[in-house]
Amino acid sequence: MKISVIGGGSWGTTLAQVLEDNGHETLVYDINKEGVDKINKGIHPFFDLPIEKIKATTSLEETLNFSDHLVLAVPTKFMRQSLSDINKLSFRKNYFINVSKGIEPNTLKRVSEIVKDEISKEFLGAYAVLTGPSHAEEVILRKLTVLTAASETSWFAQTVQKLFSNRTYLRIYTSDDLIGCEVGGAIKNAIAIVSGIMTGFGLGENARAALITRGILEIVRVVSAMGGKKETAFGLTGIGDLIVTASSNNSRNFNAGLKIGQGIPVDQVLAESRMVVEGVRAIQAAKDLCIKEGIELPIIEVAYDVIFNQLPVKDAITLLLTRELKAETLE
Ligand SMILES: NC(=O)c1ccc[n+]([C@@H]2O[C@H](COP(=O)([O-])OP(=O)(O)OC[C@H]3O[C@@H](n4cnc5c(N)ncnc54)[C@H](O)[C@@H]3O)[C@@H](O)[C@H]2O)c1
Structure with a gap:
């Protein structure tokens, strides 16, 4: 054909x-x-x-x-x-x-x-x-x-x-589940940038495992808010794609985050990237969705502030660690 x-x-x-x-x-x-x-x-x-x-x-x-x-x-x-x-x-x-x-x-x-x-x-x-x-x-x-x-x-x-x-x-x-598959593929890029930022800042594999686990829950929330099926986020197009992007140097999103975590200014990182860093647009879109739908996306929200409001990475981590302590839920 x-x-x-x-x-x-x-x-x-x-x-x-x-x-x-x-x-x-x-x-x-x-x-x-x-x-x-x-x-x-x-x-x-x-x-x-x-x-x-x-x-x-x-x-x-x-x-x-x-x-x-x-x-x-x-x-x-x-x-x-x-x-x-x-x-x-x-x-x-x-x-x-x-x-x-x-x-x-x-x-x-x-x-x-x-x-x-x-x-x-x-x-x-x-x-x-x-x-x-x-x-x-x-x-x-x-x-x-x-x-x-x-x-x-x-x-x-x-x-x-x-x-x-x-x-x-x-x-x-x-x-x-067209919606679930499209949304999972888009939002995992946001979490991949955060994974890079954390690695560049010097955090280790414990932190990355926590990020992937809590990150997939943020993907689930966005998928649901946009009308997709929650379970799709736990398949290839959600968790599968998140694992591959959040832990690989082949990912341009991870690499952009890595440089940001190392202290290189965001504008410089994006200008120097030979390819489009789609995770930045995904963070922006997810943040807009937080406001529109009233959903809670703590990781993506601090990532938004690091990228668009010059929040230092150190302060972003403090913000996440000092959120109200609570039971682990998978919603
Ligand atoms: N690279 C990967 O491993 C990979 C894997 C899965 C999905 N994707 C997705 O595929 C999409 C493309 O990614 P990529 O890595 O190939 O990007 P890329 O930057 O390598 O290539 C994009 C190409 O599109 C061309 N282009 C831009 N505007 C155009 C237009 N109006 N008409 C025709 N061509 C145009 C550019 O010249 C460039 O050659 C992205 O959304 C990405 O998320 C990429």
């Missing part, structure tokens, strides 16, 4: 390789000509590793003509604009497989909602999100990975499952 990939960065190019490995034909679209040239020379634009068979273009029109199945792999920050561009050039129904993780600050919209805003009904065939614990750095080396495809349209979740699963390194589960 022919499949187009919108956004040929670390993840988009890697997933194009998965699809090629699985016998499909891909065309990757990116606005960055340098990256497109690299892909056409058989080199992964971010990892400088050899890739096979993938073709790339800077023409969105060519990409939409190539296939009606579109993998959306641009960072969420650019998603609305990208979808609006797609809508202008659409001439038939498109089938969207989103692999980007994030919630839009201010509107608090998930990518599926942004798709509904930007894509006219006549061009919107179906939508699924493919998400879970995955570093592109490992998938491109064909290291074993397990993800979830979620959709409100069960046949389309199964289509995505079949497109990406293979017998050697990638297994896909399906889910009907």
Whole structure:
């Protein structure tokens, strides 16, 4: 089958390789000509590793003509604009497989909602999100990975499952909890930044284990507040993705937090990051949600103050430790 990939960065190019490995034909679209040239020379634009068979273009029109199945792999920050561009050039129904993780600050919209805003009904065939614990750095080396495809349209979740699963390194589960899967993938980035901050500040593995455990409860609260199923947060797209992101140097969110914890100013860290640090937007969105829905997210709230109000990390830790003592609950 022919499949187009919108956004040929670390993840988009890697997933194009998965699809090629699985016998499909891909065309990757990116606005960055340098990256497109690299892909056409058989080199992964971010990892400088050899890739096979993938073709790339800077023409969105060519990409939409190539296939009606579109993998959306641009960072969420650019998603609305990208979808609006797609809508202008659409001439038939498109089938969207989103692999980007994030919630839009201010509107608090998930990518599926942004798709509904930007894509006219006549061009919107179906939508699924493919998400879970995955570093592109490992998938491109064909290291074993397990993800979830979620959709409100069960046949389309199964289509995505079949497109990406293979017998050697990638297994896909399906889910009907689109909200839970989208929200888990977005909010775990916020906790991953905090994990980096704590590590950079010099805290150890005890603290990280506590953060992951209490952090997943904050993800559960956000998932519930946004209408998802609590149990989804305890699956691949919640706790699974949190574990992989909160304890790995491959995570840009963890790395950004690491530098902040070491005392490098937040603005400098974000300006120097080669890639988009989506956890910062996730912290902003979750903080907005705290205010709107009245939910309690103590870790994310202090992280917000560290990032946006220059609260020293030392004071943030004191704030968390001096909260009212209470029984452990898993709500
Ligand atoms: N990298 C990973 O391991 C990984 C794993 C799972 C999910 N994701 C998610 O995938 C999304 C993309 O991440 P990434 O790591 O590939 O980011 P990246 O920064 O490596 O690449 C993003 C690419 O999108 C391109 N782009 C930006 N605006 C565009 C537009 N309007 N049209 C076309 N291309 C555009 C950029 O030029 C860049 O090449 C993120 O939401 C991320 O959370 C990444």
